[in-house]
Amino acid sequence: MVKPVPPDTEFTIRELSKEFDVTPRTLRFYEQKGMITPMRRGASRVYSAMDRARVELILRGKRVGFALDEIKEMLDLRFIDSRDPQVLEAAIARFESRINVLEQQREDVERALEEMHAGLDWLNARRHENEPSEEIKRRARAFEALASARLEDWTGMPPSSS
Incomplete structure (x- = not known):
């Protein structure tokens, strides 16, 4: 800070x-x-x-x-002093839209972290040659499915089977 x-x-x-x-x-x-x-x-x-x-x-x-244009607009405090309802409504809509996007991104990050932790737990169990619990196996499968889906979204091609 x-x-x-x-x-x-x-x-x-x-x-x-x-x-x-x-x-x-x-x-x-x-x-x-x-x-x-x-x-x-x-x-x-x-x-x-x-x-x-x-x-x-x-x-x-x-x-x-x-x-940057959105930031510039927010830094321009004239719209806060405006009495024009259309100006204020537009500013409110932009702020609400960005808040919604950020909240969705936060959910995505939290979900991805949970999945990564599950994958890490599974790898640690494998490293110690322990049989992972059923919960870890389930979470690892969910992680693999998500990774596979994201790969397909990013590349437009289904993942190759190895």
Whole structure:
């Protein structure tokens, strides 16, 4: 977690690049997209605490799957101040849609983790030359079926039988 900084703190492009592990080119791209607005001192860019906070939000949004245009729209707080019901309804719909997608992804990850743990249990039992329990065998078969189905989805071809 990145620590809050006093509002009057300033940063160089090098400092922000290092702090967030991004390239200076990435920060210039965000500037070009209008997502951050550093001040200029001669040829140098000087980033404010607000710019730094926006970079943190941009990167967090990217990690959870938002497109840059969606992040830019969320950073543009004008829609929050809008009294136009259509603007607010559209923003609410986008947020609800993204929440639904993220919740489904979380379910998928949790299910995949359960299946991976079952596979690991089965492998550990095999390594110790123990006969796996019926529950482990059942979960391993479920894992194999899921892996097979996903392989077919990704490749468009049924898995080869070995």
